[in-house]
Amino acid sequence: MTTERLPQQLSPGPLRRIISSAFAIFETRLELIGIELQEEKERLIGVLFLGLAAMMLALMALISLTVLIALFFWDTYRWQALGGITLLYxxxxxxxxxxxxxxxxxxxxxxxDTLAEFRKDRDIFRSQ
Known part of the structure; x- marks a missing residue:
């Protein structure tokens, strides 16, 4: 009589499940970091564009205002007017x-947000 040994199905042990869960959590947190970085990049690009547009338009308005004031005071107080505008700017x-x-x-x-999620994960693992 021959006895064949049937291959045992290795059931995942508790350590393997914990490690698998830890990697899944880590992967999720990395995805969250990536999403936060993408959102921050888009926000910064939008702010930068609007800021540059505002600066360009404000500079054009200031140049026009300076010329207007200088022309208005040209005959009487031209240097004082330009000095006052410069000080104000x-x-x-x-x-x-x-x-x-x-x-x-x-x-x-x-x-x-990512750090808060990592803290929650740490607290869950400590309580188990």
Missing amino acids: ALIAIGCGLRACSNLRDEPNMFD
Whole structure:
């Protein structure tokens, strides 16, 4: 009588299931990071385009205003008028620069959602 050994079906053990789940979670989180990066890129491109358009149009308006004021005061106070306009432009530029620096400092972390998901995953694994 011959005894044949039937190949045993290897059932995935608990360690293999945990590792598989961990890789699936990691893959999902990487996809979330990719989506967040894509959204941030699109937002920045839109803001950059609008900002450049606004700067170009504002510069054209400022040049026109400067010429208009200089022509208006040409016979009497031309140097004082141009100096006042220059000082006003410089103060506004400084204010804009300080506001931009403030906005950059106060910007939240770009990957807050992904980090929150990683924390949830860590808490789930710790509780099991």
